[in-house]
Amino acid sequence: MRSSILFLITILTALPLTAQHYLWPTNASPYLSSSFCEYRPGHFHAAIDIKTWNREGYPCYALEDGVVERVRMSVFGGGKALYIRLTDGHLAVYFHLQRFIKPLEEMIFRKQIREERYAVEIRPKGFKVKKGQVVAYTGQTGIGVPHLHFEIRDKNNVPLNPLRFYPQVKDHRPPTLQQVAIIPLDASTTVNGRHAPLVLELHKNKKTASYVPREPVYVRGRVGLALKGYDRADGVYNKLAFYKTALYAGARRIFEQKFDLMPFSKTGQVEIFIHHPLKSKTGGRFQKLYKESFNTLPVYDEQTGNGMVRVGDSARVLRVDVSDFKGNTSHLRLTLNAAPLTPDLYRYTMYDSALYLDCVLPPRLKELNFYSGATEKNARKADAYEIHFTQGQRAVIRMPRPASRDTLLGMELHTGRDVRRYEYVLQYGGKTEAVFSHWGKWLRLQWNNLFHPDSLYIGSDTGQHAVVLPLGRHVERVLTARDLRKGLLQIKGPGGLDTTFHIFPLFPGQADTAVYWDNRLRVSVSSRTVYDTLLLTLRR
Structure with a gap:
């Protein structure tokens, strides 16, 4: 019994240390217009924004007894700002103020006259304030419409999530999930047959109350998920950030992230917290549910895992839990089906x-059949064929020559689990189209209607090499940043592809300088630079 009583006393006395209840900083409203760690270009939002209904002049209060540490005047950023050091060591910060209380206004005015400029800062000595005392008034100085930007920092000046200190904020609405992106993480990974992020719309299943995608997903290789959505609190329509995300593979949690604090030294990594290539191409902000090695944000549970998922011959069943600070949670359920290994047909010869x-066949085939015909409906099965494996799964197959009117060749593969059929066009006269794009750190080359044997030629300062391309309606080849060397890169291939680039790969954690156009443009990074490796297109 004694141990039970001691345990209860320990819990009760420990609570105030982690859940100090401060006075709400203004009587303007109890509602938020922005939440902690929302995305801002180049940084995380280090505060909550409190709604003032597009009006100014509401009083701001001292949360606790403390001392005014700093008062700042600026026409930019936070505008008129006030910093109060509380008795527990935390720092309360108020931005975009209309004015301060009279003694502080007089100190500021005297310094402005003395220095003959508007933007000044003072650090009063021993200027004490009491809990509940009016210290300033809300406004819209600096940037933005009228609102109160409010921060709580610890004794080391690290911003903390202010909602940790305000349990009275009302929120009974779970987050809304809009889209999920499945992102290839290796050059050999495909998602629904393509090496590019696949973005899927989500809808809520009425029976399970979970979000699900509107179409199936087939993956082979290593992928990460990224999520687009928002949260809302009671009484307002402003879109807020998620507080916590967790990813489960089956019953095992493989990723967890939450926003309790955000050091200013790490805030620039907001651009790798989201999937920046998707943002640049679609305008949407997708929050990654995986962590790369160069990401050092202190928001992850490192013991849980990095969230990256590998799909081989078996499907992976995933669940994502997305929560706000009050614990309202939405669920996403997603199955990554195992994509079949597709055969690559490199060339064919009629003799x-x-x-x-000449093709590469997937392993573990149970049965292989061929069909030919003028259309898919009248295709006939080949009576016989001979197969000779030349190296690994690469093989030369000899079969009876199709009739002259047959333009379609079908290949049917039985793996024991399913049956897949692939179609190729013989004697095709259509136009081959080449498409060049990049997704972050990948150069992606794609051909539509590639039905004549051809090669991709890649040239650089160190020489040239050729890659034989398979045939098909959609053919892809991916070059990674680490495949490319500094200097000129020439790419030639079917479909009129003929282009030259000046390549200068830059990598996280490596000091380097890229020089362009006879030293008229220089891009330098230090060894402390952290970013996702990007391929940039520069034009004069």
């Missing part, structure tokens, strides 16, 4: 009465 195929 005498036979058709020869």
